[in-house]
Amino acid sequence: MLDTVPRLTSPWPSWPDTPGSGLASVPPDQPFTRAQVRAAASRSTGPGGEWAVLTDHREWHHGALPLPTEPAAWYQLAAGGGWRAVVADTSHPMAHDIVTARTQHLPGLTAAWCSLPFAVPVLCAPTTGPGVAALQTAVKAASAEGLPLKRAVVALTSPGEGRLPAAVRAAATMLQSQVSAVVTVPFDPHIRTYGMAQANRLGRRTTDAGDALVAAVLASAHRSWGDPLPPAVSPAGLSTPSVPARPAQPAPEGVLTP
Known part of the structure; x- marks a missing residue:
């Protein structure tokens, strides 16, 4: 579960049974490993077994965590963690986003989410x-x-x-x-x-x-x-943080850039 909603407006941080290190431990502007993503995920027990939840677990009085808006960044975070299926909990107003993108000739979030593999x-x-x-x-x-x-x-x-x-x-x-x-x-x-x-x-x-x-x-x-x-496109494992990510099969513990 990807919680894309800011901390103070999201219910997810209070729900998991076992909090992980949280989204703050995988900054969107820095490379990360699969082990880091897995450690960031909280654990929540449900009827279908255990869920991994990527959300913000910092205290409410901290400043807003800078979450990426680009759906591709969240997709890469999910692929980096190696999960077989992911649910993204988004909060943007869909109709407003579509009409605004159309009238202002801007890329829309809804269209970008729909275009992911x-x-x-x-x-x-x-x-x-x-x-x-x-x-x-x-x-x-x-x-x-x-x-x-x-x-x-x-x-x-x-x-x-x-x-x-x-x-x-x-x-x-x-x-x-x-x-x-x-x-x-x-x-x-x-x-x-x-x-x-x-x-x-x-x-x-x-x-x-x-x-x-x-x-x-x-x-x-x-x-x-x-x-x-068929297999979904995954981010490539990187040997150094300076190499840009390319669509490929990831190394098991390769460094990834969101």
Whole structure:
């Protein structure tokens, strides 16, 4: 799990069971080894086993940690750690980013994330009228920009018990033909109270929805790139920090530049 959100606005630092050395130990402007990346990752136990979480564990009163904005830097950090699958938790407003990039002729973060090897976008929205309205606007913006909506997965999260509102059910039906899959994540009082802390105590319906979400992402990836997936491009192991990184297979403990 890559936590791309600044420390004071991110819930991730309080959730892992065993904090690692944190993102501060792998500065984005310096070379690093795979062992450093692994040591930086915190450990969190969930229903599917242990997660490795790269987040900021410094005290709240420290200055803001300078995190890279370029998705390629996060991809290289993930590849440097050698994980087989990575989830990036991003926080930028998708529709605003797409429209701003288009009108100002700038590279957009959303487009850059979508262009990474084997990237499957997961769009999240609450199951409320305003939530799905914002989601539909984001989908329209992505479609106008030619982003890969057909391999995107939508996760609709329920903020409370009960049936989905009619507007939400209608929006989910309309989205089915525009994206790869739509998955509804039910309300879980444990998440409302504790977030993803004690993730191994999530409700059965929540873990089932998580399984369905993972299956939808894998199915989208397999439809796009084949089954099994071919090896992803990884950063090259470097003999000296001054050599620029090139796409290649990494050495097991080679020095990497983000």
